[in-house]
Amino acid sequence: MKMMKAIQIPSKGEKMQLVEIPVPQPGEGQVRLRVEACGVCNGDSMAIGGAASEYPRIPGHEVIGIVEELGAGSTKWKIGERVGIGWHGGHNHVTGLTIDGGYAEYMVAYEDSLSSIPDELSALEAAPLMCAGETTFSALKNSKARPGDLVAIQGIGGLGHLAIQFANKAGYRTAAISRGSDKETLVRQLGAHLYIDSEKEDPAEALQALGGAKVILATAPNAKAISSLINGLGQDSELIIVAGSGDQLELSAMDFLKGPNTVRGSFTGQAKEIQATINFSVLTDVRPMIETFPLERASEAYDKMMSASTRFRAVLNISE
Ligand SMILES: NC(=O)c1ccc[n+]([C@@H]2O[C@H](COP(=O)([O-])OP(=O)(O)OC[C@H]3O[C@@H](n4cnc5c(N)ncnc54)[C@H](OP(=O)(O)O)[C@@H]3O)[C@@H](O)[C@H]2O)c1
Numbered sequence: 001m002k003m004m005k006a007i008q009i010p011s012k013g014e015k016m017q018l019v020e021i022p023v024p025q026p027g028e029g030q031v032r033l034r035v036e037a038c039g040v041c042n043g044d045s046m047a048i049g050g051a052a053s054e055y056p057r058i059p060g061h062e063v064i065g066i067v068e069e070l071g072a073g074s075t076k077w078k079i080g081e082r083v084g085i086g087w088h089g090g091h092n093h094v095t096g097l098t099i100d101g102g103y104a105e106y107m108v109a110y111e112d113s114l115s116s117i118p119d120e121l122s123a124l125e126a127a128p129l130m131c132a133g134e135t136t137f138s139a140l141k142n143s144k145a146r147p148g149d150l151v152a153i154q155g156i157g158g159l160g161h162l163a164i165q166f167a168n169k170a171g172y173r174t175a176a177i178s179r180g181s182d183k184e185t186l187v188r189q190l191g192a193h194l195y196i197d198s199e200k201e202d203p204a205e206a207l208q209a210l211g212g213a214k215v216i217l218a219t220a221p222n223a224k225a226i227s228s229l230i231n232g233l234g235q236d237s238e239l240i241i242v243a244g245s246g247d248q249l250e251l252s253a254m255d256f257l258k259g260p261n262t263v264r265g266s267f268t269g270q271a272k273e274i275q276a277t278i279n280f281s282v283l284t285d286v287r288p289m290i291e292t293f294p295l296e297r298a299s300e301a302y303d304k305m306m307s308a309s310t311r312f313r314a315v316l317n318i319s320e
């Protein structure tokens with residue numbers, strides 16, 4: 001039996017472990033991928049924190065791989081094609097949560113959950129676009145912002161650093177909100193026109209001084225910090241939350257009436273939206289800034305992401 005290396009969460013609450021397990025076989029409508037790269041997203045904390053449907057579970061939902069074997073009835077992809085998969089695993093599955101994900105040398109995926117990865121992108125560059133990229137691209141694309149509008153991105157990590165680039169390329173006046181000043185130089189290089197250090201000034205007041213933001217995209221998983229942002233909106237504007245915080249927001253009715261303004265969430269999309277993100281990124285030269293780790297060091301990559309010290313997305317280099 002052919003074996004593979006994988007990072008597994010053995011059971012609820014246990015730490016991730018490097019294991020040798022059999023290479024999975026694709027079922028009906030599935031393909032097997034030889035995984036080249038997998039991004040490390042804050043969303044992986046669900047499987048790692050005990051929320052997977054069953055254990056052992058292999059996390060990872062920013063996966064790029066080469067189609068290696070076709071399951072029964074699979075006709076959409078050819079062997080040798082490079083494809084990617086994000087959060088939505090097809091057939092109501094979540095990659096890395098209800099089915100095994102990409103922290104492994106091989107994985108199986110439903111063929112209709114995959115997007116095509118063009119040669120312009122390396123596997124390592126493409127991986128973060130599967131979730132971090134698509135989530136922020138679609139949130140901004142479907143927002144009220146129009147070219148020239150003030151758009152603020154709060155939290156500069158995996159999602160935020162891509163959002164800054166998308167906002168700049170879409171022609172928005174782009175403001176970054178981050179804790180401290182250490183990310184300023186890099187974030188300006190990525191396209192932020194303005195930098196707001198939330199440790200030095202109140203971000204909402206800073207945005208009001210600039211005329212009020214049309215859109216604020218909250219990527220930092222901290223309910224208190226997100227709540228305070230609403231006062232940075234202008235008129236007929238929106239606070240869009242992509243960050244996954246379980247804590248209560250603190251908002252008054254007056255906060256909404258002032259604009260009047262909207263607060264809403266935006267959730268990561270399907271293969272079609274991922275494909276649109278890839279196409280826009282190739283067209284406008286948006287690329288993630290990444291730190292790469294071998295599969296064996298997935299735990300270190302995850303811890304670094306959780307401490308917000310990655311610049312800016314950790315990607316596991318599995319076989320690129
Ligand atoms: N909506 C969706 O579909 C979707 C998709 C993917 C991810 N997510 C969620 O989006 C969030 C960001 O994911 P990510 O992968 O970008 O994470 P990440 O790389 O860890 O970045 C999050 C950033 O938020 C800031 N931050 C972190 N903890 C904070 C705290 N306690 N208070 C204030 N700011 C804090 C940090 O930026 P600064 O140091 O610059 O302040 C950090 O770099 C997570 O909650 C994730 O679960 C949602």
Ligand SMILES: [Zn+2]
Nearest residue numbers: 041043131132
């Ligand atoms: Zn994610």
